Amino acid sequence: MKTTMNLWALSLSVLAVACSGSEKAQPPQGSESSSEGQVPAVNVSNLDAGDAASNAAAPAKAAPEEATKKEEKAAAESKDATKPATAIAAAAPAPVAPEPPKAEVAPPSTFARCAVCHDASKGGEDKLGPNLYGVFGMKAAKHRPGFNYSAALKNSGLVWNEANLDKWLTKPMEMVPGTTMSFPGLKDPAKRQELIDYLKSLK
CATH class of the missing domain: 1.10.760.10 (Cytochrome c-like domain)
Incomplete structure (x- = not known):
């Protein structure tokens, strides 16, 4: 009977130790919750990086459009600049080649x-x-x-x-x-x- 009581007491001790161990294992969960509290900071940095990437992509996307507009404007100005020259060339009369000197006709013997x-x-x-x-x-x-x-x-x-x-x-x-x-x-x-x-x- 005494032996049985000892075994029962030992079992209760083991259970007490197990319970105390599980309770001690909980702090990591608290650390996880604390790390979970830091998640917003990580997410914010991720969002900031995404925003920066999108902001960097926006000028990169706008740059070709601006270059295209500049090229179109330069082409239009070049086309306009050639119009007066073309009009002047069309209005200018073609150069007239000088007539060759007329050969003198030799007088007949008469x-x-x-x-x-x-x-x-x-x-x-x-x-x-x-x-x-x-x-x-x-x-x-x-x-x-x-x-x-x-x-x-x-x-x-x-x-x-x-x-x-x-x-x-x-x-x-x-x-x-x-x-x-x-x-x-x-x-x-x-x-x-x-x-x-x-x-x-x-x-």
Whole structure:
């Protein structure tokens, strides 16, 4: 009986120790609760880090948009800057190439008879007869105002076209009686035409 009582007392002691051990093990739970009290600080730091990351991401996202706007603005300004130049280029007349100097036509051999009394060079002087440069198409006695034409030629009303020149070179004194041109005329129509073509080229 005594042994049984001892065993019962020992069992109660073990239970008491076990209970006291479990109670001593509770403080860690308190530490856990205290650490749980610190959780808001960790979460706040996490939130702060997230906010910082989002704030850092916002400018990074805005930077390409600003660069794109700047590029578009620069392109528009460049396009506008080229408009006046294009308008000026379109309005400017195309350069006109200078005409090559006109080759002088050599006088036909028949003109040697005319050259006794007439010069045919541009700006040449009058001789016994007037200078013949530019005479084709002009009114008779009007081509060289300073020359002393005969009254008969002044009053003839002729214009030096092909038909009148052909008649004049055939027999000038018959065509205009009273003219002071003593040239007897050319009977060959081909030679007359050579002279007429030469006079036409003197422009």
